[in-house]
Amino acid sequence: MRERVRRLGRGVRPRSIRGRVTMLVAVLAMLLLVPSGLLAGMVARQQLADAGWLDARHAADLVAAADRTGRLEGSEIMPTVPGAELIQVVAPGPRVIASSPAARGLPPLTDVWPSPQAPQSDVQTCGHQRVGCVRLSALRVSDAPDSTVVYAGGPVRTLTSTGVFDALFAVQVAVLISLAIWATWKITGRTLRPVEAIRAELATTNVGNLSSRVPEPPGDDEVARLARTVNGTLERLENAKERMELALAQQRRFASDASHELRTPVAGLRAQLEEAKLHPDDTDLGDLLDRTLRDTDRLQAIITDLLLLAKIGAGASAALTEVDLAESVRMEVRRRTDRLPVQVRLAPGVLVNAVETQIARILTNLLDNAQRHAKGLVLVEVRRSGAFAELSVVDDGDGVAEADRERIFERFTRLDASRSRDRGGTGLGLAIVRDIARAHGGTIIAAASCAGGARFVLRLPLATAGGPVAEPVTTSSYSR
Numbered sequence: 472m473r474e475r476v477r478r479l480g481r482g483v484r485p486r487s488i489r490g491r492v493t494m495l496v497a498v499l500a501m502l503l504l505v506p507s508g509l510l511a512g513m514v515a516r517q518q519l520a521d522a523g524w525l526d527a528r529h530a531a532d533l534v535a536a537a538d539r540t541g542r543l544e545g546s547e548i549m550p551t552v553p554g555a556e557l558i559q560v561v562a563p564g565p566r567v568i569a570s571s572p573a574a575r576g577l578p579p580l581t582d583v584w585p586s587p588q589a590p591q592s593d594v595q596t597c598g599h600q601r602v603g604c605v606r607l608s609a610l611r612v613s614d615a616p617d618s619t620v621v622y623a624g625g626p627v628r629t630l631t632s633t634g635v636f637d638a639l640f641a642v643q644v645a646v647l648i649s650l651a652i653w654a655t656w657k658i659t660g661r662t663l664r665p666v667e668a669i670r671a672e673l674a675t676t677n678v679g680n681l682s683s684r685v686p687e688p689p690g691d692d693e694v695a696r697l698a699r700t701v702n703g704t705l706e707r708l709e710n711a712k713e714r715m716e717l718a719l720a721q722q723r724r725f726a727s728d729a730s731h732e733l734r735t736p737v738a739g740l741r742a743q744l745e746e747a748k749l750h751p752d753d754t755d756l757g758d759l760l761d762r763t764l765r766d767t768d769r770l771q772a773i774i775t776d777l778l779l780l781a782k783i784g785a786g787a788s789a790a791l792t793e794v795d796l797a798e799s800v801r802m803e804v805r806r807r808t809d810r811l812p813v814q815v816r817l818a819p820g821v822l823v824n825a826v827e828t829q830i831a832r833i834l835t836n837l838l839d840n841a842q843r844h845a846k847g848l849v850l851v852e853v854r855r856s857g858a859f860a861e862l863s864v865v866d867d868g869d870g871v872a873e874a875d876r877e878r879i880f881e882r883f884t885r886l887d888a889s890r891s892r893d894r895g896g897t898g899l900g901l902a903i904v905r906d907i908a909r910a911h912g913g914t915i916i917a918a919a920s921c922a923g924g925a926r927f928v929l930r931l932p933l934a935t936a937g938g939p940v941a942e943p944v945t946t947s948s949y950s951r
Contacts, residue, residue, distance in 0.1 A: 489659045496655040500648045508644035523554065523625065524593055527608035530555035530623035531591070535612045538619060543569060552623075557605060559622040568619065577601065580622045585611040587618075595627065602626055665694045669701060682709060724882075740766045779832070779903055791824045793934050796853045796860055799827070803834040804851070809842050816852040821860045822934040829907045836900035837864040837927055844868030848922050855933065859913075862929040867922035876917040880905040904929070 530552040537543045538560060546569045548558045557580060558571040565579045574580065580602075581594050590611040597604040607624035669685040676683050684705060687698040740763055747754040797817035804813045823830075834851075841849045845866035852863040871879055882902045901915075904927075908915040913931035920926035 489656065489663055492659045493652055493655045497648065497652045500651040504644045504647050504651075508640040512640040523606050523627070524608070526552050526554040527593070527606055527624035528591070528610075530558060531608040531610040531621045534558055534560065534621045534623060535610050538612050538621065546570065547572070547575075554625045555623050556625050557602060557607070557623070560619050561622060562619050563617055565620075573602075580605060580607055580624075581609065583609045584620060585609050587611065587614040590614075594624075662694070665698065669698055673701070676705070736766050736770050740770075790826070792827055793822045794825045794827050794830050795819075796821045796823060796830070796862055799830055800834060800851050800853055800862070803831060803838065807838065809838070809849070811842060811845055811847060811849050813838065814848070814850045816850070816854075818854045821853050821855055823860050823911070823931045824934045825911050825931065829911075833862075833904050833907055833929060836904050837929075840864075840900055840927070841866040841868075841925075845924065848924070850922075856930065858933055859930045860933050862931075863926060865920040865922060865926045866924040867920070868924040870919055870923060871917050871925045873919075879917055880915065901927075 530550065533551060534543070534548060543560065548560070548569050548571045550556050550558055550571050550573075556571060556573040559567050559574050559577070559580055560569040561579050562568050565582070565584070567577075567579060570577070577599060580599065581596050583592055583594050585592050592609045594607045594609055595604065596607065599605070604627040605624050606627050607622050610621045610623070612619045612621060665686065665688040672683060672685040684702045685698050687702065688695050743759060743762060743766075747759050797819055800815055800817060804815065807813070838849065838851070841864050845868050848865070848867040850863075850865040852861075852865070854861050880901045882899055905915050908929055908931070911931055913929060915927065915929050918926045918928060
C-alpha cells in the first residue's frame with residue numbers, strides 16, 4: 472500500500488524543474504492568498520456594517536438635536552445622511568409624531584425604548600415586510616419621562632446579506648493565484664532556457680568532436696557559471712583527447728620506427744651467427760665476435776635513442792634548473808675524445824631553465840654529427856640573442872642542401888652518402904635534438920656555415936630576459 476502511494480505521488484509530481492517550481496508557487500500562493508482573501512472579506516463586511524451603524528447614529532443625533540432645539544417642524548423629516556432614509560420620531564405610547572418619506576405610514580420601526588441610563592441603542596430587525604431587514608439607531612431625546620425617541624437607519628445593505636463580497640474576493644484570489652502561476656511559469660522558463668540550450672549542445676557532443684562549446688549567457692549567476700564550467704570541462708577534455716591522440720601516434724611511430732630500424736641489424740646479426748654455425752671451421756671467432764659486438768652496440772644505441780624520444784614525446788616531467796650553456800659546452804668538450812679539435816666562442820653567464828642532462832645530450836648529438844662530417848673544423852658558439860640564448864655548432868663538411876634542412880630532423884632520414892647515418896650514427900640524433908628543443912620552448916635550425924659546411928643553431932629562452940650585455944666572446948680550442 473505504501474509503495475502504491477509512493478508511485479502515485481511520483482506520478483502526480485511534475486517531471487521538470489519548471490513544473491515543480493510552478494506547482495510549489497501555486498501551493499504557496501493558495502496557502503497565503505486564500506486565507507488573506509477570506510480575512511479581507513470578513514474585514515470588508517465588518518467595515519461596511521460599521522459604516523451603516525455610523526450613518527444611523529449620525530442621522531439619529533441630527534434629528535434628536537433638531538427636536539431638542541425646536542427646529543423640528545411638522546410631521547415630515549428630510550433625511551440628510553445618505554443610507555439613513557428611515558427616520559421616525561416616536562412619543563410614548565408609542566405614537567409616531569414625525570417621519571421621513573421612506574417611513575411614512577409605518578408603525579414604529581422597533582419596540583426598543585432606550586432608558587435614561589442608556590439613551591442610545593443599536594437595533595437590527597426584520598419585522599416589517601415593506602422595508603425588510605433594517606439597521607436602526609434608537610436615541611432618547613432627553614431624560615424626561617415623556618421624552619420622545621428617534622429611530623434612524625436604513626435597510627441592511629444587500630452586499631452584506633449575500634455572497635457578493637465572498638464572490639468578489641474569491642475572484643480576486645483566483646486571479647492573483649493565476650497571475651502568480653503564469654509569472655512563475657514564464658520566469659522559470661526564461662531562466663532555464665540557457666540550461667536547455669546547454670543540454671541540447673551537450674547531447675550533440677561526442678568523443679569524436681569535442682570542439683563544440685555551450686552558449687554562455689551574460690551575467691554571473693548560477694547558470695552562467697555552469698555554462699563556463701561546462702565549457703572549461705569540454706576544453707580540458709579536448710586537450711586531454713589531443714594529448715592522448717598525440718601519445719598514441721607517438722607510440723605507433725615508436726613501434727614503427729623500432730620494427731623498421733631494428734629489423735636490418737637483427738637480420739644481419741642472425742645471418743652472421745647462422746653462417747658461423749653452418750661453417751664453424753671457416754669462421755674466425757674473433758672477427759665474428761667483433762662484428763656481432765658492433766651490431767649489438769648499434770642495436771643498443773638505436774633502442775636507447777628510441778626510448779629517449781618516446782620519453783620526451785610523452786612529456787615526462789623532469790626538474791628544471793638554471794644551466795650555464797658556456798659551462799655545459801666546456802664540460803662536454805673536455806670529456807670527449809674527438810678526431811678534430813673543437814673551437815669554442817663562449818659568452819659567459821648565458822643561463823637557461825632546462826634539464827641539464829638533456830642539454831648535455833643536445834651537445835653530444837650535435838658534436839657527434841659535426842665530427843662525423845667535418846673535414847678540419849668544428850666550432851661551438853654560445854651567445855645572447857635578444858631574449859634567447861643561442862648555441863651554434865659549425866663544421867666545414869659538405870653541408871646540408873637547402874631542400875633537406877627541415878627533413879634532416881626527421882627520424883631515420885637518409886640523405887646522400889656524405890651525411891649518411893651509416894657513418895656511425897643511429898639516424899635519431901638530430902630528431903632527439905629537435906624534440907628536446909621543442910620540449911624546452913626552443914627551436915633548432917640547420918643552415919649553411921661560412922666555412923662551407925653545416926651550421927646548427929639552437930635557440931632557447933633565457934632564464935632571465937634582458938640583463939647586461941654579454942662580455943666580448945672568448946675563443947679557445949679543445950682537443951684530446
